[in-house]
Amino acid sequence: MNLIASDNFKIVIGLGKTGLACARFLQREGVRFAVVDSRQNPPGADELTAEMPEVPLTCGEFDAEFLCSADELYVSPGVAISDPAIQTAANKGVKLSGDIDLFCRNVSAPIIAITGSNAKSTVTTLVGEMAAEAGLNVGVCGNIGTPVLDMLEQPEKDIYVVELSSFQLETTNDLRAEVATVLNISPDHMDRYETIQDYYQAKHRIFRGARNAVVNRDDALTAPLLPKGVKVSAYHLGKPDLKLFGLLADSGEQFLSLGGDKILPISELKIRGKHNVANALASLALGKAAGLPLDAMVRALKKFPGLEHRCQWVSDFQGVSYFNDSKGTNVGATVAALIGLGDTLPSDARIVLIAGGVGKGADFSELGQPVSQYCREVVYIGEDGERLAAACGNVRTEAAMGMSEAVLKASKAAIDGDIVLLSPACASFDMFSGFPERGEKFVTAVRAL
Numbered sequence: 366m367n368l369i370a371s372d373n374f375k376i377v378i379g380l381g382k383t384g385l386a387c388a389r390f391l392q393r394e395g396v397r398f399a400v401v402d403s404r405q406n407p408p409g410a411d412e413l414t415a416e417m418p419e420v421p422l423t424c425g426e427f428d429a430e431f432l433c434s435a436d437e438l439y440v441s442p443g444v445a446i447s448d449p450a451i452q453t454a455a456n457k458g459v460k461l462s463g464d465i466d467l468f469c470r471n472v473s474a475p476i477i478a479i480t481g482s483n484a485k486s487t488v489t490t491l492v493g494e495m496a497a498e499a500g501l502n503v504g505v506c507g508n509i510g511t512p513v514l515d516m517l518e519q520p521e522k523d524i525y526v527v528e529l530s531s532f533q534l535e536t537t538n539d540l541r542a543e544v545a546t547v548l549n550i551s552p553d554h555m556d557r558y559e560t561i562q563d564y565y566q567a568k569h570r571i572f573r574g575a576r577n578a579v580v581n582r583d584d585a586l587t588a589p590l591l592p593k594g595v596k597v598s599a600y601h602l603g604k605p606d607l608k609l610f611g612l613l614a615d616s617g618e619q620f621l622s623l624g625g626d627k628i629l630p631i632s633e634l635k636i637r638g639k640h641n642v643a644n645a646l647a648s649l650a651l652g653k654a655a656g657l658p659l660d661a662m663v664r665a666l667k668k669f670p671g672l673e674h675r676c677q678w679v680s681d682f683q684g685v686s687y688f689n690d691s692k693g694t695n696v697g698a699t700v701a702a703l704i705g706l707g708d709t710l711p712s713d714a715r716i717v718l719i720a721g722g723v724g725k726g727a728d729f730s731e732l733g734q735p736v737s738q739y740c741r742e743v744v745y746i747g748e749d750g751e752r753l754a755a756a757c758g759n760v761r762t763e764a765a766m767g768m769s770e771a772v773l774k775a776s777k778a779a780i781d782g783d784i785v786l787l788s789p790a791c792a793s794f795d796m797f798s799g800f801p802e803r804g805e806k807f808v809t810a811v812r813a814l
Contacts, residue, residue, distance in 0.1 A: 481587075581601065719765075
């Protein structure tokens with residue numbers, strides 16, 4: 366390409382939703398830029414060509430020399446910054462950035478920033494509902510579905526609630542959130558990160574410049590090292606200390622509480638399981654740190670039904686409850702679902718787990734203890750299903766060729782009072798277009814019973 370390097374030449378690396386949103390933003394701002402993608406026919410290429418025919422698009426292996434001609438690279442989350450060509454540019458002083466930095470440079474409203482291995486979307490959505498219930502014009506965006514830069518096409522909101530993945534955080538330098546949290550840390554994306562420490566460090570970039578931090582006291586890996594002046598609040602699933610969110614028991618009922626003050630009995634929550642109680646506490650802590658009124662947050666909690674494919678109740682059939690947790694794409698998510706639902710069961714009831722898919726290099730050994738404690742049987746599917754089953758100890762396991770067969774086998778294994786839970790601990794791309802299709806196939810198979 367014959368573009369001449371300048372102090373204001375940008376390159377967007379990777380198309381798709383994020384790359385296209387970056388391109389549209391840069392076009393609106395009148396910035397000179399190009400787009401590159403390692404794929405020969407990337408998603409969004411047709412839209413880019415139709416909308417911006419003058420913008421150069423190069424597909425195929427990245428050219429390090431060309432990347433070095435830019436002063437800033439906007440790297441899409443699906444592209445690892447460890448790519449040799451990107452690293453060559455970074456070593457030559459080219460700034461690595463992303464859509465989150467662009468967004469933060471162009472908004473003045475406060476941002477509540479949320480990441481974690483699991484429960485990001487549930488907590489992000491719930492905090493957004495709390496802000497709306499408080500009468501604020503709220504923008505819920507980021508990894509949850511709406512690219513942050515698309516929000517800039519609308520009038521500025523009163524507050525933004527932004528879900529962030531570790532991939533997005535790798536290129537986020539200037540977040541400066543009003544409130545930031547890492548909900549939990551468990552091994553995930555080990556096909557992208559060399560060590561759990563690398564993954565941890567990516568997650569903790571969310572605290573850069575934060576004014577308030579919220580910590581999960583039940584997960585030591587969520588506690589950040591922060592400069593003086595940053596306010597820290599916390600929650601956990603135990604009795605709360607002064608100014609800490611937690612649980613208090615009274616007359617056989619457990620209450621969401623702040624210090625010694627009871628807020629809401631957990632029986633009034635529509636979302637089920639201990640992990641969802643933790644999500645409710647996290648949301649309260651985030652909302653309080655952002656200045657949301659408690660009464661509005663409680664109203665939102667009472668209404669919130671949970672999200673599709675995230676421990677979503679599907680049906681009760683012949684005394685068995687069926688739950689769709691297709692979003693459980695890593696081991697930590699499945700462990701959380703097993704504990705969260707398992708602790709609600711009568712002593713003689715168990716879970717029949719449907720799991721398996723693309724393991725992303727994960728170590729399944731963490732499943733052993735909760736599967737042994739809570740499961741009657743594991744029905745396994747997919748590319749790494751057999752390897753997952755091998756980690757399940759002495760619990761009975763059996764293979765299924767597809768979702769319909771898995772649900773049928775699970776229904777036969779379950780007895781009155783049991784739960785059949787789809788929580789795969791794996792990605793879905795060996796058998797499905799994504800976790801939504803996997804969950805929909807599960808729901809269809811359950812209803813066919």
